[in-house]
Amino acid sequence: MFAFRVLKRSNRSRARLGILKTAHGEIETPAFVPVATRASVRTMDSDEAAKAGSQALICNTYHLHIAPGEAIVRKAGGLHDFMHWNGPLMTDSGGFQVFSLGFGSDHGMGKMLKEEPERRITEGAQPMHIEITEDGVHFRSPVDGARMFLGPKESMHIQKTLGADITFAFDECPSPLSDRAYLKTSLERTHLWAKQCLDERNTKQALFGIVQGGAHKDLRLESARIIGAMPFEGFGIGGEFGYDKRSLKRIVSAMCDSLPKEKPRHLLGVGHPEDFAHIFASGIDLFDCIAPTHYGRHGTIFTSRGRFDLRKERFLKDRKPPDASCKCEVCKYYSRGYISHLLRSHELTGMKLASYHNLYFLNAQAAFLRHRIKNDDL
RNA sequence: UCCCCGGUAACUCAAUGGUAGAGUAACUCCCUGUUAAGGAGUGAGUUGUAGGUUCGAGUCCUACCCGGGGAG
Numbered sequence: 001m002f003a004f005r006v007l008k009r010s011n012r013s014r015a016r017l018g019i020l021k022t023a024h025g026e027i028e029t030p031a032f033v034p035v036a037t038r039a040s041v042r043t044m045d046s047d048e049a050a051k052a053g054s055q056a057l058i059c060n061t062y063h064l065h066i067a068p069g070e071a072i073v074r075k076a077g078g079l080h081d082f083m084h085w086n087g088p089l090m091t092d093s094g095g096f097q098v099f100s101l102g103f104g105s106d107h108g109m110g111k112m113l114k115e116e117p118e119r120r121i122t123e124g125a126q127p128m129h130i131e132i133t134e135d136g137v138h139f140r141s142p143v144d145g146a147r148m149f150l151g152p153k154e155s156m157h158i159q160k161t162l163g164a165d166i167t168f169a170f171d172e173c174p175s176p177l178s179d180r181a182y183l184k185t186s187l188e189r190t191h192l193w194a195k196q197c198l199d200e201r202n203t204k205q206a207l208f209g210i211v212q213g214g215a216h217k218d219l220r221l222e223s224a225r226i227i228g229a230m231p232f233e234g235f236g237i238g239g240e241f242g243y244d245k246r247s248l249k250r251i252v253s254a255m256c257d258s259l260p261k262e263k264p265r266h267l268l269g270v271g272h273p274e275d276f277a278h279i280f281a282s283g284i285d286l287f288d289c290i291a292p293t294h295y296g297r298h299g300t301i302f303t304s305r306g307r308f309d310l311r312k313e314r315f316l317k318d319r320k321p322p323d324a325s326c327k328c329e330v331c332k333y334y335s336r337g338y339i340s341h342l343l344r345s346h347e348l349t350g351m352k353l354a355s356y357h358n359l360y361f362l363n364a365q366a367a368f369l370r371h372r373i374k375n376d377d378l
Numbered sequence: 379u380c381c382c383c384g385g386u387a388a389c390u391c392a393a394u395g396g397u398a399g400a401g402u403a404a405c406u407c408c409c410u411g412u413u414a415a416g417g418a419g420u421g422a423g424u425u426g427u428a429g430g431u432u433c434g435a436g437u438c439c440u441a442c443c444c445g446g447g448g449a450g
Contacts (some may be wrong), residue, residue, distance in 0.1 A: 033424095035411075035412070036410095037412055038412090041417095043415085044440095058411075060411080060412080063412080090411095092411050092413090096411045096412090097411095097412095098414085099411095099413075100411090100413065101413060105413060106411085108417085110409065110410065111410075111411085112409090112410060114425090129413095142413070168411080171412070179414065210411090236411075239411095240410095249425090256438065262379075265430085267411090268411035269410055269411035269412095270408065270410055270411085272410060275410085287411090288410095288411060288413080289410050289411065290409095290411085291409085291410055292412075293412085294390080294409070294410080294416090295409070295410095296414065297414085297415050297416080298408095298409070298414085298415075298417095299415095300409085312405085312406095313404075343415090344403095346415065347415095348415070350415090351415055361441050
């Protein structure tokens, strides 16, 4: 069961309020979707993720295939039972790992750039540790070095076995260093894979196609037109959008204009809290980001007054809560000083408290922006 | 009182008589569909003190100071 309904369109921006229904419950959109790569929002159990305001989670096909393997998850009753999460679940296809374990690893960089790069990856280039072919991608297991292959068929099969409510088509997330020629070839491959994923679809799970195209608006629009014409239940928007932050809003807005209006759009892997308003105003319904847990474990908290690195010594004597205007349990009971002490001592609880606050803060930020759309304020 | 061992960056320790280094901590910056409880960078020293030998001493010699151990 899958349905998406737009409840309200803003007359001030492309923002829209909606409700997405799955067999495991509804999602009020636009919504932030926390990342639970290995079937857990890092440092938290599923109840805590829910308490922090999460409506849905997104797990990863590649990671769960490697450990514990989809067969074990299925025998445990499927992903929902396995991780004791009764709400909507998504699985990402492993397409991002084509980048992160490929060119991303080679060049020691993430998918976002801050300035114009000096070197470019050109057509025909291959990453050092993986091989990208027409059919899919050859990886080596980080566990035992065994050869493994992930393509559209394989990804869809694993995702079916895992049993999330929403699945994603297998794509190539191109490196931000890719030149136009590489991007065009990669895009054709991603479009081909999208079709092959549709051939493997099942009736129990929704399938979202993924739009790519890098920072090139024309390629983005071409991708949105091609993927948008395919019978997906929704669409993921992947990759990067240029080193200038304003280009994200420009490109995402343009893509939302050319994707089917009645279907949900999920912005993949983007979402620092200061960008939420732009993301909403661009017409996005769902988006996920590792930021709350990733930054939390590294000691950075997001607050209404900006980011703070609680590992810094000056926070040890700080008796204030992480964010005075936050309603989360961490801010209710614990001080920056305590969390700082735990983080500086490498206590796992410090990472957890920071992660939990961050997650709550981001979910609350999304709820607040939904409220603003409701009140014609966004 | 004597004997032995030691004293080098904030901490723990390196350095055949030839430019004093590392790890940790500190500080700064970074992290966006998790290769990440991670990464990059910076500052950091009268080598216990005072002499001596030497072209050159953290290193060898003498005295003293401090710490640890042993003998009596």
